[in-house]
Every structure is written in C-alpha cells, then in structure tokens.
Amino acid sequence: GCAEPRAPPASSAQIRYSIPEELTRGAFVGNIAKDLGTDVAKLAAANLQVLSDSDSQYFSVNVNTGVIMVSERIDREQLCGQNPRCFLHLKLAIENPVEFYRIEVEILDINDNPPEFPSDEVSLRIYELASLGARFPIQPAQDPDVGTNTLQTYHLSANENFNLNVKARTDGGKFPELVLERALDRELRAFHHLVLTAEDGGSPPQSSKIRITIQVLDANDNHPVFDRPSYGARLVENSPLGTLVVKLNATDVDEGPNGDIRYSLSSHNSAALRQIFAIDEQTGEIRVQGNLDFEEATVYEIEVEAKDMGSPTMEEHCSVVVEITDVNDNAPEVILTSFSSSLSEDAPPGTVVAVIHVRDRDSGEQGRVQCHVSPDLPFQLRKDYEHQYSLLTSTRLDREHVAYYNVTISASDLGSPPLSRHTTLPIALADVNDNAPQFEQASYEVLVAENNPVGSVLVTVSAADPDSEQNSRLSYSILRDVPISTYFRIDQDNGTIYTMRALDYEQDKVFQVPVEVKDAGSPALSSTAVVHVFVLDENDNAPTIVYPSVPKGSAFHQTIPVLAEPGYLVTKIVAVDADSGHNYLDVGRAGLTSQAQNYTSCFSPMSDQSDFLFNRGIKTTLLFSPQQAQPNTDWRFSQTQRPGTSGSQNGEEGGAWPNNQFDTEMLQAMILASANEAADGNSTLGGGTGTMGLSARYGPQFTLQHVPDYRQNVYIPGSTATLTNAAGKRDAKNSGSSGGNKKKSGKKEKK
Template sequence: VTRYSVPEEMKEGSVVANLAADLGLDVGSLTERKVKLDILHSKKYLDINKDTGELYVLEKIDREYICNIKTSSCFLKMDVTLENPIRIFNFEVEILDINDHAPHFRKETMHLDISESTSVGERFSLNNAVDPDYGSNSIKTYHLTESDHFNLDIQTGSDGSKYANLVLKKALDREKKAVHNLILTAVDGGVPARSGTASIIVRVLDVNDNAPQFDRQVYTVNVSENSPIGSLVMKLNAEDLDEGGNAEIVYSFTLYTSEKTQDLFSLNSNTGEIKVKGVIDFEEIKTLEMHIQAHDKGINQLSGQCTVMVFVIDVNDNHPTITITSLKTAVKENVPLGTVIALVGISDRDSGDNGIVNITINQQLPFALNKSSDKDFALIVSEPLDREKVSEYDITFIVTDRGTPPLSDNETITLELLDINDNAPLFPKSFYTIPVMENNGPGSLLSSVAAVDPDLHENQYLVYFIIEKEIANTSMSMLFSINPENGDLYALKTFDYEREKEFLFHIEARDSGVPPLSSNVTVHIIIVDQNDNTPVIVSPWSAHGSVVEEVIPRSIDKGHLVSKVIAIDGDSVHNSRITYQFLQLTDATLFSLDQYNGEIRTMRMFSYRDARHQRMVVLAKDNGDPALSATVTIKLSTVEQAVKVYSDTMEVPLEYDIFSDLNLYLVISLGAVSFLLLMTILVTIVLKCQKPKPTKAAPPVCRNSIISQRNSTIADSTLISSDAYWYSLFLAETRKGKVVVRQPVPKAGYIISSIPRSTGLTETSESAASTLQV
C-alpha cells in the first residue's frame, strides 16, 4: 500500500503524486492498459490524469466532512487497476488536519436561573463548545468576561475535551441586579488560534427578603364633607423590591383603625385605592386616622405600615336654625311699644363663614328685632297696632348664613290681636232719606238703619234706639219702632200724605263695650202720595146731584164758551192732574171740550136742524195709577132770546158739602163773621200785592189776587182763569187748620177767605188770613 499525505486545504487541480512514476510505468502504458481508479468514499475528490499519470485533486478536500467522526487519522483509499495483465495497486491518501474551523457553541445563548440565596462556591455546568478540528487545532481553553460574582472552572475529559463550569464567587442580590449577562469564549490550539463565543444570561431568582415599603410613613389628605359615595380619596402605592408573588402586595386596615373610620372609607386590597364609603359629616367628626398595612404574598409574608390622616373640610351643608322661646300668641291691640313678643335664638352647625347667620323678618310688619347677642334676639312691638286694620300677623323669621352658596331657613309665628272697644258704631250714611207710601199697614218695615262696629264680640254687639222727639204732642216712639238688634225701622201707624208729609228724628247705635261707645244718624221719613182721592167736580155746580141744566141762546157764535168743567183732586200734583173728555154727546159736531181746562165751546153756530135740547156727559180723570175719575151730565137748552149768563147781584151760597173734611158747625159760625172783617182782609191782600217784598222778584200776577171772568173767551191753562187753582188753595188752607169761606162779591165773582182755626184773627207769617178774589 502506497500512502500519500495531503493537507485538507489543497485546492482543485493540485497534484498529489505521480502514480506512473511511483508504479514504474510510462504514460503510454497507462493509456493502453486502461487504468481504472476507484476511490473509496471520496471518488469525487481525486482523479488520475492519464496523459501524465498524476494524481490530482478534483475539488477542495474537507477532512471534517470525509471523516465525520473525530479521529487522529483520516484516509482516502484508492484502488488502481491495470488490464492486460490485470494488476491492482492500493493507495492511501492521508488527509492532514489544518485549523480551518473555529470553536462554536451549539446554543449561542445559555440561560441560568440562580436563586439569590445560592451559596458562594456553587457550580453550574455550561454547555461546552465544539471544534471539528483535531488535536491541537481543537478546543484548548475557555474564557469568561469579567464578573464580580462568577468565574470559570475548566475541566478536561478523558478524551481530552475541555469542559467549563460557572462558579459563584459572590452572593447574588436580585434587588440590586436581577440579571447577569456573561460572555463565554472557547479558544482552540491552532496557529493562529480560532475562538467562538456564547452568551450566558444568569437570571437571579427572587427570594422574599424585602418587605413592602410606603414612600411615607404618614399621609395627609383633605376630604370635603358630604363627598359622593365612591369618590377617590387617594391611592396608596407601597413597593416591594422582590418579584412575583413576593412582590404582590395586599392592602388592609390594621386593628388600630376604628370601626367608624372603616364605615366611612373603603380600601381596595389590590390597588390600594381609598374611597368614600359613608356620609362624612364635618359637624360630627373633623379628623379621621387610618392605619394601613401592606403585605406581600411570599411564603414568609413580609409587611409594611403607614398612617393616613384625613382632615374633613367643612361644606355649607347645614341650614341655619331658629329657636323661639317666650312666645306670646295673643296681645291686646293697645299693647305698649317695646313689648316683647318672643325671644329668638339662631344657630348654624357649620363653621367659619358657613356658620355666621343673619336674621330678618318680613319688612311689611310693624315689628322690630332687638339684638342681645350674636345668637339671641328679641321681637318687640315697634309701631302702634290696630286690630281693625290687621287682626292677625304672620311673622316670618328668615335666617341666612354667609356660605357659598348661602343657605337659609324660616319659621313663621302667628300673633293674634285681642280687641278693645276703641271704635264707635259707624252708620254707612250720615243722613237717611226713607220714602214711605201713604196708607201703609201698621207694623210694616220701612228700612234698615244698621250701623257697623269693627270691634269684636261684646264690643261689636249694637243696640239701636230712637232718640225721643215730640211732634205736635206726639212722641216718635208712638209713630215708629226700631228693632234694637238689627236696626230694622217699622211704622206703628198708617200715614196719610194729605195730613203728614215728613218726619225728622235721630237713631242712636250703642255698642256693648265697657265703657260703651255710640253714634247717631238723622232719619228723614218722607210720606209719598198715593192716588187715593177721587176727583171732585166743583163746576158746573149743582145742588141736586151730578146733572146740571144750562140755558144758552141759539144765536151764539162759533167758539162761544158754553160751560166750564172744573174738577179738583186731593192728591199730590202728579196724581191730581185732571184731564177731561166727553163720554156722551148729542151732536159731536156742535161742541168741543178742552181736555186740560175743561172748557166747552161751540164749534159752529146753531142751525134750525139742531135739537133744542143737548145732552153731554163729561169725564174728569186724574193722572194716578190706577186713574180715578168722576162724571157730570150737562143738559143744554137753547132759547131764542138772550139770557144773561151771570148776574152781577147773583149770590152763590157756600156749599160745604163739597168739602168733605170741613166741620159744618165751624162753617156756620164763621159765616156770621162781620163783613167788615172780610173787607179788611181783602184790603190787606191788595196792599201786599201792590207792595211786594224787596228780597224777591214780584210775580207777574199776585198769588192772593187772581181775577177771572167766567165769560172770558180766552182759554188759559195757567193759574189765571183756573177755577181749579183756588179750589186747591181752599184744600191747602183747610189742611192747615183754616176755614175756607166762599161768598159773592158784586161785579167781581167770588172771594175766598181763610181764617186760622186756633188763633182766631191773629195774623202771623204762616197763618195770616188770606183772600183770593176770582
């Protein structure tokens, strides 16, 4: 066997040996004998150049690849076969190792977990490096980067391999350095030497050797009272230098924390958050103290503690309060000024400006507050009181603090004013005019004259009186009656307008107070006329009933005054207004009737066809409601010769039967009065008419001397030519207690004289004898 040695670094084409020369053959014989080369396992690396007989390298030889098992020798075996004759030659090519590989680690990073409690000197195996090279070209040693805690211990195996162990030379502290990063270097023995590195990461495993710690021993925090439930007060953050379960912290209250505090605040055991749990009231407690512990979850738990001081901040959450003492619920309306009605105290549980309170009362009241201290006041009467204006006061006390926003409260008391008799009864009117219809029934209600008294109770109870007064020897209490309780006024008799027209008296109202007060009012009773008198026809006059016979010449002209119907009515002016109309008439074309003065005149001259006897019925009706009336029948006879209508010497006797209210005996006696007296009265009347009073304008016609001619052709509705007027005068004079006398006066008509019944011939301003001439 021929052996050749070649280094593995030989490149392609490099000649390993000349086989022809080594075999003693020439080059030609190699060609002729068909040399066949068989290279075991490495046929691709070597070949024979048949032209030169040289053994050369086909491609670069890698010893570590060919001999993958680490060995001291690595050979490529070859068989060379020659034919004719066949000869076989054995060759071995030893591949010499060169340091063409650097050491390398199977893992570029090695992780080691070492507890910080590991003792010094403890050894930790490391993964060794590998180097395909052999012998001195293989790994020679290991190196470790500089470290305070670790070094290397290198061991040599039985096959010469080098192993490295990591040795702890100083105790570990995870809290100082949790991870140690080391570089392990493997160096071979080649020239030049090659090396490979690997990272060693040493993770220090924690040991529960650190207790949780707060950054402060005492925390202070301000919390407003009435903070919402769940609001965050603060968050505790204790630290534990350990890790894992040894660093997981649980927070809790210690036994030194009161139950009241734990009712107000909650503590999250995991996050350390302190939140409001209950209602915090500054007025109840102003400072709270929490003792809090933080412990880890290590096997041997360690803990730390802190104190949290909570200072409650006052909020204006308390309304001011009012305390009322010595309260008077009722006083007399004349109570003196300065009288104390109530004592008032104010307070507020808040502090600072929140607890400063101002008090006022509703301004419209006549009361005032007197201050005795910052918290005490007296409510006094500051103005005169009048129950009749205000009977009851609702006094409201209003208190307001100075907080932001301010809070207020109020309380109302009721003060009743007790009445005193300080008001006299008061009539709504100072003068009552009460119309009363005549012919009223006795006991009929006339009106109510009620007074009012603003006082109360007995001071308000009124009693009514008629103040006594006599009229014509008649007491008012005989004519009128008043209900003493309600002031209803009643008539005690039936009144006649034609006799009594008015009454004037006073009514007094008196209260029941002590002493009593009273007032009075004037009452004017006016009797109102009622149409209760039927008209009486006084002209044309007949002594034998209501049929009158008249004679007129047939030769009278148109418009001639045939007759004049005069009726009188005893009622007042309105009810005594008389109108006239025909009820029956023989010839409606012959006569006319003036409806106002009752004059009957011819409408044309008589003709031979007209009847000699004419009959007419005249109705005299008053203006009352319902109207009353009377009739007169006039029978006219016409004659051919003229007849003197009125005789100058005709004497008409006074008929007393038409005056129903005259005393027959008085008329007879007064009729005997001498003619001289009548003439004297007549002269007196004439003188008065000629000499009127200077203070009044003289009327165009004298009231007491009215001249009328019965044959006047002019109809006058005024007092002149009015026969009704003098009869009304008769009636008026008669009502005054005078006797009315009617007697003829030659060539003048009639004279009416009135003489007072009681005073005889004495002449006064009101009862002087009067004479009416018609």
C-alpha cells in the first residue's frame, strides 16, 4: 500500500509517485520534505498548501512531517475509465517566497473487478444449412480493469459443432464469436447448450460465465456478405449533422425475403456512439447525427450488421473505423492560482503580482498557448513552466501618476486562425509618503500698518501634497524663533497667520517669518516658505525739540544785549519727528513734498510779542525785531546779530552762527545723538531684530520708499547740509551783514 516516488532530483519542479487504487484513508503516498530535500521545520513555516486540479481532494499533507497521505478513496475505474494509465496532478504552493512544485500521482490498477457478461444466458437460432465457418458473435464481457487485470481470454465448453474465435479490436476490446466447424443437422440435434467463460489476467484471475442456447432452424441457408470485411473513414470534428461517413454494401444470394437485406448498428455499440451516428437500413449509408468532438474521442469503431428477411433471419457483421481530425475550436483558458489586487507604489521592479495557469483542450499547435500583456503598462509576464506564468512589475510605480491599473492578460493559441481569451486584473496602488508638501509660493509679501489690533489676520499661506489620506494631512507652524514667536502665530490647520501684538514701525520695520508645512506621514515630510512682513508707518509720534536743550518742565532763558538792533538773532529752534514718509514735518504749510520743518511761534501772555519776530522760513530763526523786516536770503548774520551773552558785538564782521567751530561741532553732535536715539533705536534697515536679515533685493527699494530717514529734516546751524551729511562740514565763508527779517505790519503772531 506504500507509494513509490519516481522523482527527478530534489531541485526539479516535478515529482511523480505511484500508488495502487482503493488505498485506505491515511495511506502513505510520499514524503515531500525528503523528496524536495527540504527541512520539515522550514516546510511548515512556509505555509505549504496542496492544490488539486480536480474537485475532489484525494490527498492531504502533514506540514509537520512532510508526508502526503490519501484522504479519500480512489477508484481508478471511476477516474480514468479504460485509459491504460491514470494520473492525478497536484501543485504544492509554498509561500515566502512563492514557489510551485508539480506532483504527478499515477493510480495503479488492481484486479478488483471480474469480467461480466451483460446477461446470464443468450439464445441463438441457426439454420441447419449454415455454411461451415459461419460466425456468430456473442455479447462480450466487460472488465473495467486495465492492463493484465482486464479481460484476457474466453473459454468455450467442449462440443462437436462450434469453435471459439476471439476477435481483437483496435481499441483493445475482445469480442467472442462462435464459428461453425461442423454442419448442423436439426433432425439429429435441434438444440445445443454451450458455456462461454470470460477470464481476466489478474493474480489470481477472476472470471464469469454465460450459457448459450443454440436452436437449429431449417431453410434459409445463405447469409448476407459485405463487399469488404471492414471500412474506414475520416471526419473533422464539429462536422455538420447529416454528413455522410460511409456507404456499406452487403449481398445475399438467396431469393425473396431470404435475400432482402436490412442494415443496422449492432447492439455491441455503446449508447453514446448510437447518439452520434445513424445508418439507413435500406441503403447502408452511415451519417452524422450528433456532435463530433475531438477532445472527447479521436477515433470511433462502429459495429454494423446486415440481416436478411428470411426465416429465420441470417446476418453478417462488419466494422467501420472513423478517425476524427482536430480543429481549433477551443479558446485558451486562464486560471488565476494566486493574485493580490493591492500593491504598494514603492514595490521594486520584479515584484510578483499574480500567478496564472493556462490550458487549451485542442491538440498540437492548436493547443499551445502564448500569453502577453500590453507593453504600455508597467507589468510583464514571465513564463515559469509550460502552462504557468507570473505577472511581475517591470518598472517603478507612482501612485500620484497612476493610482489604478486594469491589466489585461491575453492568451492566444497557435491555431489557424488563432483563438484567444482575455482576462483583466484590477490592481490598485497603495500610497506611501514619497511627496513633501509644497507651498503655493516660495515667499509671501505682506504690508501691515503699525499699531494694528492684536489678532489681525496678516495672510493665509497654502500648501498641497499629492499623497493621500494621512500622508497628505497637513499642519502649519512658524519655525521657532523667540522674537518672531512673540509677534506672530499661525493656525496649524488652515495656515492663517495672526499678529500677537501691535507692531511699531519705529522699532521694527520688516519681519521675515519662516513658515513650515508638514504632512502626517511616517516619517513626516516638510517644506518651508518665508513671509516678508513690511510695517507701514503711521503718524503716531509728535515732533520733539532737540535744540535748544531744555529740561522737561523748565523754560529756556536767552540773554540778549540791551542795545540789540532789530534783526538781532536771538536763537534757533531745531525739532525732529520719529515718523517717516508723509509723516516729514511740514514747514509753513508748504506741502508734503517739502523737506523743511514747520515752526510756530508761541509767546507768553506777559511778553510783548511785538518785540520779536518768529521766522518760519527754511532757515528758522528767532529775531529781535520791533518792526517788520524783509526775509533774509541766507542765515548768515553780522557779528552784532549773533546770539550771545554779550551785547558789545560789532555788526561789521560777517560770520556763521554759532560763534566758532567748536560750538558748531558740539551742537551737531548733540542733535545727531538725539536724532539717532529717537529714530534708529535698535532697528535699522538691513539689521536688528525686526528685519531678520532682509535680503539685498529689498534694500534699495525700501531704503528710499518705505523706511526713509527723517534726519534729512534736521538742519545744523552754521551749515547748509542736513544732519546726514553735516558732520565734518563747515562753511567758513564770510557773508555780508544783513538787516535780517523784518515785518512791515505790527501784527503779533501766535502759536
């Protein structure tokens, strides 16, 4: 009961075993682990599976021992009928990596069936004038076993008139015939009783018997005779109904009814054959009346009999061998044995997606199958065995480019014309986090007025990520910098940036806010953008008098000579404003384009305003002038007009005010320090906390237009230059004396 493996070396892909039929359940077939040369523990870890081509699972595998066992009763005759060899085919599927091994199990016949006649008794009626050598067929016994176990011989009981002849057919069948060896004499013996024994070649042999009763009849002593002992024909499968196979011809020398012949298919023919062929009893023409399928049978042998109408009837038999020619009438079949409908987009080229099995029921070239897929797809087919292909990835995949594929596998045979079949496999790509989110802009520019409300919306930055699900779920953040984080915050969900405090142009004019967007993948991917925030100036600073320097809450005291003449220079007033742009002081309502400052005279109610003139010209001076004087075109005065503590100054000597270079340089230094303290603070263009290192492309633009230097408004006494270029310059040129600025009207000016 043990199977004997007939296998190539363990590295081969096919193993063959042979076992007898009718083994009990659990019977040993073979040890696959041993025959494959594989350790049993590895085999168990590889998730071994047995796949059968048939509906019944005749075998099972113990994954712990590698032993293949019989799991269901196997009847060779039921499986393979009269085929001399009977095979069951299995596939072993092993995972990690996927491998297939083909196992062929030959089912050997045992002598479990005796030959059997269709009945226990048969009767024959033979005329006494039957010719010597006449043959009388007996229904043969049937033995479903094959080889030596099937029917081998017949034995006829001893008698004086008949001999036994066994006729062998091309399909291996054996048909017994009684042959008349000695003439019959009904008057001598009217009935003959014989026994026919059928015996097979088993060990020990099995047999069965049939009783033959022969009635000897008188008269019609000639039987029909065919013009040839056998006939042959060739047809293509699927021949149309009514196709002529062959026309038989038999003759009978008797006259009248004894020579009138009728043709028929012998009862020896199977019921299936009778459904395929029909014979005309008058003409002897055999025609097709059913479907001819080469895949069902390649040859048919038809037993035909011709009977006369005598009494008793005499008959003759012949055989017609019909060969069937194959035509390409079966399209290939594609069977999925392994398939994964989801594939990660980062799967490397050569990844196995599916394993398919193809077959074609036709023969020869018409049964050979070729498979292919479209070259436009990133997949290819690899032929593993004669009828097995693997579908592999051929290139790198990108879900963001193509997320779903319908891969059509085309299987075509080599017939003429070829037949084909198409199978479509839906393959979806699973996303991996291989794309970083990207901002719509690499940088953003925002203008915002200073003194903005806390919580004001500056801008909304936006980014996109072509990945899917959590790999495209985005969050925004400001890259942590302590000064920046105290000014701005960002909504991590929608990218909206808000202010966290009021901005002060005089403190910070420009901010660079680095923003990061990050996806929720693992690991997360990110990118950054920069938001440039430019603060716009508002007129939120009042002018400040920087000269003369007077302590807060105190009054400025200036002494003038008693003999001061009209037009005498009392002092000059210098003021600065920390704002910029249109927020340039306006001098004398001269318009916004003026670079001068507007000074207005303010006199105490107790002072006599008629004694002093406040000159609001470009060179602002306070003059002693009890009467109106013409404006002076220059701010140079005679020595007698210079302010000072002494009134003994002469008016003839021309010179600049202050009195000397030392006084002028001291005044310049004092004004410059006050201006720098009020305007620059810690924040200048191109440096400081607020600018965050502003790039060069913003330098020229915003130096002149957005962050102007208000110090241009400051004039240094004794020089025609502004504060920005006053240092180190001094006009030493003496000018002639002037009468100063005078008013003709006695009207008093008020602030």
